[in-house]
Amino acid sequence: AERTLPADEAVGLALHLVNAGFATGDLSYTYKMTGVIQQMVAVIGRAFSLDVDSASVSIGRFITHLRYLFVRIHQHRQLDEGQSAIGAAIRGAYPDAARCARRLAELLELRLGAPLTEDEVSYLALHVARVVADTREPS
Numbered sequence: 001a002e003r004t005l006p007a008d009e010a011v012g013l014a015l016h017l018v019n020a021g022f023a024t025g026d027l028s029y030t031y032k033m034t035g036v037i038q039q040m041v042a043v044i045g046r047a048f049s050l051d052v053d054s055a056s057v058s059i060g061r062f063i064t065h066l067r068y069l070f071v072r073i074h075q076h077r078q079l080d081e082g083q084s085a086i087g088a089a090i091r092g093a094y095p096d097a098a099r100c101a102r103r104l105a106e107l108l109e110l111r112l113g114a115p116l117t118e119d120e121v122s123y124l125a126l127h128v129a130r131v132v133a134d135t136r137e138p139s
Contacts (some may be wrong), residue, residue, distance in 0.1 A: 002105055036111050040104050044128055047100040050135045058134035067128045069120060072110060079119040087122035094129040101125035104122060 025124060045052040052059065072078045081087075091098040101124040105116040116124070 025047065032111075036108070037066055039107060039111075040066070043103055043107065044100060044131055047103070048096070048132050048135075052131065052135055056134065058131050061102045062127050062131050065123070069124070070112075070122070073108075073116075074098050078114075078117045079123065080117040081119055084119055084122070090122045090126050094125055097129035097132065098122070098125040100128050104128070 020027075038054070041052050041054055041062075044050070097120075101121050104124055105121045109115045
């Protein structure tokens with residue numbers, strides 16, 4: 001009898017597989033994701049004229065967000081609540097980060113073949129804003 005994995009377990013398993021791919025698994029996938037992440041960090045640096053330290057805690061946090069995003073893209077389960085109030089608030093509070101996130105979304109669509117939902121772009125903007133703030137004022 002075929003059984004379906006509960007959604008919360010499926011996400012955990014998928015994230016584990018993504019992490020395994022980064023660590024020791026499918027090297028072609030690892031290289032591709034590493035390249036995508038490096039490109040995204042470079043886009044943020046250029047957009048805000050920043051020297052972004054790829055070893056910083058801020059970038060580590062950003063990469064963790066991206067890993068979850070990659071899992072959602074792979075599972076065809078992107079965050080999507082249409083024109084959410086939270087998304088609008090993020091875009092309104094961080095317009096420069098929102099423009100940068102739109103560029104990052106275009107890059108992801110080119111590299112991964114999947115367009116991002118408005119909610120995903122908004123949350124990406126929030127993470128971009130955090131990277132920029134942390135880089136401008138290191139702790």
